[in-house]
Amino acid sequence: MNETIQTILNHRSVRSLTNQLLTDEQIRIIVNSAQAAATSSFVQAYTIIGIKDQSKKEKLAVLSGNQSYVSENGHFFVFCLDLHRLTLAAEMEDVPSDETYRALTSTETFMVGVIDTSLAAQNAVIAAESMGLGICYIGGIRNQLDEVSQLLQTPNHVIPLFGLSVGYPADLPDQKPRLPYLNVYHEDEYNQDDQQLIDQLQQYNNEISAYYADRTNGRRKDRWTEAMAKLLTHPKRLYMKDFLNKKGFPLE
Amino acid sequence: MNETIQTILNHRSVRSLTNQLLTDEQIRIIVNSAQAAATSSFVQAYTIIGIKDQSKKEKLAVLSGNQSYVSENGHFFVFCLDLHRLTLAAEMEDVPSDETYRALTSTETFMVGVIDTSLAAQNAVIAAESMGLGICYIGGIRNQLDEVSQLLQTPNHVIPLFGLSVGYPADLPDQKPRLPYLNVYHEDEYNQDDQQLIDQLQQYNNEISAYYADRTNGRRKDRWTEAMAKLLTHPKRLYMKDFLNKKGFPLE
16 A cells, blocks of 8 residues: 555544744645636636634634634635636636626536536545644634625635635544445445445444444444434534525525 | 555556556445544535446547546546535525525635645545555546536535546556645744745756656656646636526625
């Protein structure tokens, strides 16, 4: 197994990072790595905002649900889906804005933007981890996107999708076991045998329960399906559709 | 610069792959790498379908717009956003389906699924490339998702997002230059100076034009903004919103 695959398989989300700042060289390598990712039709539909201003980090930490690792880290990146750049391109080519409206507002184009941004981010993550840094994705910046957008001054057609805390690990957590291989990887077609999938999830529940029990002297024994049922009965961020619409993404 | 970062920076989309099949061990390493990616609230909202059946590969190649590298490769993966697994989890926990409806149909949850699937895919890509394999993402499977879903027998709440051709490169293309660093990486807030962004894109246009001219004896001199304006005036896959709705994602 080569070094790269070892790095990938060694991933864990690190929520405890030191305040030792990344160098500009490290930041550049991480951003260059992000930019090297594949991109749909070469659109490169993202912008990465790096937060150096400590007071801004602290504001973002509060907006993300008081997550300390948003402000305490070596660097904080915000990965934004960005189609504003495409509107500038159309302007430079003298294309009137009514001719770009349908493409800009389509669900398909939005999906391309989310995918492009995520591929770039994961490249950034692997590059950072290969340098011995720890990372944690911050979906919490979507808790209050209106405020986050104002803070970061993002224009129309730009959506901050997630944050990324990067830094030197102060503490390395254990790795949580992933879903069973055959539950995630199907051959030639989707496995339509729900009972088999349920049996696999049952086995996974046992594995996850044992994992928690082991680390809490038996106090916690959460099942995976229990955590998922809880997520599904507590819907989050239901304002998202309206927010996207307001920012130029009616998702037609 | 370490090996992992070299692998990342060396990426190019390889459209010419040999038919030498990946071993099951290679497939397992690629899928394990995908599964090691970070995932929002541990949902792991994806399923990967690996296509071994050559006739199915050929059907997918036709459905993707006659792209030969969908059928000619070492293995073809389809990365699907998957919330069907979560509905099984709710069932196992005796949660009635009307209690999960809002979370399952929200735009936020859909975004989580697209992000999760993309992070996993990019891990798979880096793992494959680190083993000397070439890859090409296939957004073309979204051209006719109804037919693709039927072929792959994907249930409700599962959306094939993109394909991934993997194999031994028959021919290695050049790397296309990416957007200027400062166009993509902003500090502390989004750069609101549109004229500066336009100047950077102008400089990028020159670079891209020279790249094409160099490789075609001056026949092609496409500007990046020209290609983007073309994309924006030729909207694609406008059926997506209806398709997602039909598959359980009204995006509320």
